[in-house]
Amino acid sequence: MNTADLGLPVSVPSTALFTDQYEFTMLQAALKAGTADRRSVFEVFTRRLPEGRRYGVVAGTGRVLDAVENFRFDEGVLGYLRDQGIVDEPTLRWLAGYRFGGDIHGYPEGEVYFPGSPVLRVEGSFAECVLLETVILSVLNHDSAIAAAASRMSAAAAGRRLIEMGARRTHELAAVAAARAAYVGGFHATSDLAAGFRYGIPTVGTSAHAFTLLHDTERDAFRAQVDSLGRGTTLLVDTYDVTEAVRTAVEIAGTGLGAVRIDSGDLLMVAHRVRRQLDDLGARDTKIVVTSDLDEYAIASLAAAPVDAYGVGTQLVTGSGHPTCSMVYKLVARAGSAARDAPLVPVAKKSTGGKQSVGGCKWAARRRDEQGVAEAEVLGTGPVPKSLVDRQLLTQLVKGGEVVAREPLDAARERHVAARTALPISATQLSRGEPVIPTEYLM
Amino acid sequence: MNTADLGLPVSVPSTALFTDQYEFTMLQAALKAGTADRRSVFEVFTRRLPEGRRYGVVAGTGRVLDAVENFRFDEGVLGYLRDQGIVDEPTLRWLAGYRFGGDIHGYPEGEVYFPGSPVLRVEGSFAECVLLETVILSVLNHDSAIAAAASRMSAAAAGRRLIEMGARRTHELAAVAAARAAYVGGFHATSDLAAGFRYGIPTVGTSAHAFTLLHDTERDAFRAQVDSLGRGTTLLVDTYDVTEAVRTAVEIAGTGLGAVRIDSGDLLMVAHRVRRQLDDLGARDTKIVVTSDLDEYAIASLAAAPVDAYGVGTQLVTGSGHPTCSMVYKLVARAGSAARDAPLVPVAKKSTGGKQSVGGCKWAARRRDEQGVAEAEVLGTGPVPKSLVDRQLLTQLVKGGEVVAREPLDAARERHVAARTALPISATQLSRGEPVIPTEYLM
Incomplete structure (x- = not known):
């Protein structure tokens, strides 16, 4: 894709610095420790909807794909990282060849979401995935709000x-x-x-x-x-x-x-x-x-x-009182070694204080009643129950680093109407309320 | 200035489309009516501070200067306006040569402001000034928040x-x-x-x-x-x-x-x-x-x-509850003809509903007491009282289209500390309150 098509009237030669410094220092430390190549799964989700809101709306997915495709390091960017002493020479050499080569699945743009919904799942080596945290969250948190x-x-x-x-x-x-x-x-x-x-x-x-x-x-x-x-x-x-x-x-x-x-x-x-x-x-x-x-x-x-x-x-x-979503990008599973076939181990932060997350790479499906009305957001880490196979929400967006799911903006717009229409009618009440369907975990 | 220095890692070849369509249609109509060249004064101000806030902070001024300098129309932009039928051919020809040639005065970056403070004043022909409304407000409303x-x-x-x-x-x-x-x-x-x-x-x-x-x-x-x-x-x-x-x-x-x-x-x-x-x-x-x-x-x-x-x-x-300021860009005076020496006439919207504005090109000064503590934001359209001449807040930023007041970011940072320190001590109380000094009009 021609980068000139990306952000006009502002062209984005690279999205590689829309990144918090710690992503680079973690990369450097993991490269040195030999853990950078461990296969990893990161999920984007929110722990809760903005207060009183009954559903969330996924937006920005198309922009995420642009950002991932253009996450590259040219001499200007590498020179900055070198001059500031942000990372060492081995890390700079690694970055010079960076190109995301993993897989991304996600809720398609315009779909609705609920607390816990894995709206995006990024899989690859720890190194290639960890760098994308900030730019992915910036796009999804802003656009979805x-x-x-x-x-x-x-x-x-x-x-x-x-x-x-x-x-x-x-x-x-x-x-x-x-x-x-x-x-x-x-x-x-x-x-x-x-x-x-x-x-x-x-x-x-x-x-x-x-x-x-x-x-x-x-x-x-x-x-x-x-x-x-x-x-x-x-x-x-x-x-x-x-x-x-x-x-x-x-x-x-x-x-x-x-x-x-x-x-x-x-x-x-x-x-x-x-x-x-x-x-x-x-x-x-x-x-x-x-x-x-x-x-x-x-x-x-x-x-x-x-x-x-x-x-x-x-x-x-300004998102009508909620200018950002609280989407986070969390490591939910990783291999125990850099071996290609090393099995994934679920991981999760354990501290108290409301910031726990649920480990494991998740599937998501929206269960509907006989009238076709949504009744629960079902998330799980095991096999998908037969009744929910056709109700799954995650679709593949990037495969081996290649974007496989570009679509016109009107497709997302139409999808949103369809998704909202399939929610219980109280979804569109303006008064404050709880999420219009519960999130259920099948673990 | 090299545009590559402007917005890296994102270069901004032109800021000319950070514009609401009505600015272009007003331009077209004014060109046809022969009123586009009337000398005009636009002021940026807020009618009120965000609820409970005791002072505002001007930020983004340096970015405004970047945006004005790079407000140009290349073939891509003109082609878009032509293809979409947004403006006619005479207007496109006028835009092709666009370069802001007027004057801009403003509160220097980091200064504090109050309701009515003319934080920016843009003077020139109606045509050249009207186009800058949206980009100037985007920058100041966001950055100041x-x-x-x-x-x-x-x-x-x-x-x-x-x-x-x-x-x-x-x-x-x-x-x-x-x-x-x-x-x-x-x-x-x-x-x-x-x-x-x-x-x-x-x-x-x-x-x-x-x-x-x-x-x-x-x-x-x-x-x-x-x-x-x-x-x-x-x-x-x-x-x-x-x-x-x-x-x-x-x-x-x-x-x-x-x-x-x-x-x-x-x-x-x-x-x-x-x-x-x-x-x-x-x-x-x-x-x-x-x-x-x-x-x-x-x-x-x-x-x-x-x-x-x-x-x-x-x-x-997200501006801690106030993600935007309510700054507006209002025509406050304009000449009655396109003649170079036609005198400026104050103008103001008169409808009810809290959206009135005060006509006339204003000076602004911060009156201080004997201890040097700010006691009022004084605005006027007549001569500046002798006692306030040294307390004036507006400085020239652009002269005849040339930026004359670039400064390092640290200058704005230091100015802010000085400006805030000179306010009454209740300025930094976190509890909700009224603006810490009143705005007085000398008309």
């Missing part, structure tokens, strides 16, 4: 159009990933052109208050916008007086005006008033877009309002 | 060492900016090698639980680590039993062991126990590093514990 918020908003919007417009509220590149994750979670479009450019997500946007203020009158501004962008444009009507603005808008654009946008005030009340006014003026097909500090609760509260589309910013790109 | 959290943690740590280790909890490139902002806010080091590479921030790290679990015994793991990294390393002692691990650690590394790290359990109690044990074993200089889900409150609660360094992840990179 945004997708989870997007999914709740999309359930609340009940089919109405959702526009992601939070780029200005988050890091400029996090914004591109956020638009991608929001699309997976059910959003329809983004204002972020970098996301359109990189991922082909539909983009939208017309004007801000600055455009109205630039002109001598609101009428001048509306005329300038309609002259340039056509009657189908969306006019922003809350710079001065909404009622006057709506009247002016229809006078200038005619009843074929595309939409009006309301960005302040009591949206419920204003939307009703504007709808009546538009209808009275004959602009029955003119849509209403609302965009002021929305979250899933505000969207739900507007369900009965005559609103056609929601623009969501801050609360979407 | 992290720096504010870092500053509170740094006040709570009262001089003890603070290590940023949140890369895995946020987008991989947001992580690099977060490490930078944390450094400005008072952190001493980062685990993120990309941040070390890009910004020269000191990096640290030794090992994770996976390293212990990889080996047949904890003793094997400690020996491997000390063999490779030396006695001065930090051994992670909470994989199995902390007391046993500390004993083993000192047996293997001797009393010259650098440090032990505790990543779970009741840190207060465990730190005391471990300190006593280390002292009893003669390892009086061995330091204790704690790293489990810390925030400023947890850090403060450990003030009396024998802890030498704190590693902070999630709560730092």
Whole structure:
């Protein structure tokens, strides 16, 4: 894959430094101790969902594949590690030839997950796997947090159009990933052109208050916008007086005006008033877009309002109260020697304090009832029960270092709808609750 | 400036698509209407601080300068805008020659701010300024949120060492900016090698639980680590039993062991126990590093514990409850015509609903009492009172499109300490409160 295709408008020549220093020092120590080649299995999972959330959404899997493919060490990176004395010469030589050659399985992108779900499993030598911890977690923790918020908003919007417009509220590149994750979670479009450019997500946007203020009158501004962008444009009507603005808008654009946008005030009340006014003026097909500090609760509260589309910013790109997931990357099994056929031994941290993990390489399946509704997330380390063989969740993403499961973003988006629909209906209740299905362990 | 120096390990050939679509459509409409060349002033400010916070911290200014310098349109970007029909041909021709040629003033990086503070002022033609809205806000909203959290943690740590280790909890490139902002806010080091590479921030790290679990015994793991990294390393002692691990650690590394790290359990109690044990074993200089889900409150609660360094992840990179600031980029004044000498007219949105802004190009100064303690953030549009001339906060960053105020990151870090120290002492109380000084308008 051409690296230029990877992160445009920002190209990522290498993802090898999106790494915590300890991964390199562990590598060095393991190389010296002769344990670096022990076959190892790392799993990504969360111990719990964010408080009150009923399901999680896997997002970022496609970006993980990009990151793994481009995890290479060029002279610039090796020179930095050498100059800083971060690792020794034997380790630098090992890194120079690095290329992940192992296997990765994972929940496909858009799938839902629950506490303990092994959303990603990375297998290979300890050395090749340990280096990927940080970059994999960065991608999955960020993207899944945004997708989870997007999914709740999309359930609340009940089919109405959702526009992601939070780029200005988050890091400029996090914004591109956020638009991608929001699309997976059910959003329809983004204002972020970098996301359109990189991922082909539909983009939208017309004007801000600055455009109205630039002109001598609101009428001048509306005329300038309609002259340039056509009657189908969306006019922003809350710079001065909404009622006057709506009247002016229809006078200038005619009843074929595309939409009006309301960005302040009591949206419920204003939307009703504007709808009546538009209808009275004959602009029955003119849509209403609302965009002021929305979250899933505000969207739900507007369900009965005559609103056609929601623009969501801050609360979407910050995960609506939960800007990150608590996914961890844990060694769950490893061989007792570097021999190729050495059997895997389950391992787990044992300290108290809520940070225990469950050892062993796990399969995962979602058990459904007779109506096809999910009833449990079942995880196990032994053989998969016959009844669950067809319900398994992990699919192979990387085989011997080669990515084998690229897919268009729309596939993840559709998968998410299907997965959410198969959950018990209380999954999409916005009120705080427990995970909508329990996690069961068959060990 | 070589663009390769900009965002490594990710090079940013152009920042021109970190832009919301409406900025381009407003440009097109203004070009057609003949209003694009009106001289304009945009200000970046927040209407309020995050709930309960007593001051904000400006961070990201240096990154804003990078972004403005590299806001250019190459064929790839123009081709995308053309293919998607986002703007028309005259606009594309205008964009092809784009280079910001105006002036930017701002609060210097590391300075504190309050509601209304004009932390950045961008002046030029409407056309050249309007395009910068999103990228400027992305950088400042993200970086300032992290720096504010870092500053509170740094006040709570009262001089003890603070290590940023949140890369895995946020987008991989947001992580690099977060490490930078944390450094400005008072952190001493980062685990993120990309941040070390890009910004020269000191990096640290030794090992994770996976390293212990990889080996047949904890003793094997400690020996491997000390063999490779030396006695001065930090051994992670909470994989199995902390007391046993500390004993083993000192047996293997001797009393010259650098440090032990505790990543779970009741840190207060465990730190005391471990300190006593280390002292009893003669390892009086061995330091204790704690790293489990810390925030400023947890850090403060450990003030009396024998802890030498704190590693902070999630709560730092997510802004400790406030992952973004609510900075906006508003047109506050513009000329009434495109004539070079047309006077500026203050403008402001007038709708109700808490989104009003104060028109006019503002100066800002921090008034101090006789002891030199800050007592008010004073903003005005008229002449600066004589007593405040020396207290002005805005400095020129860009002049006629040229960056004139680059500085090393340490300058911002030192400035922050000085600025915070000059606030009333209640500024660093962790409890919720109002902004520690009021904002006064002289209009």
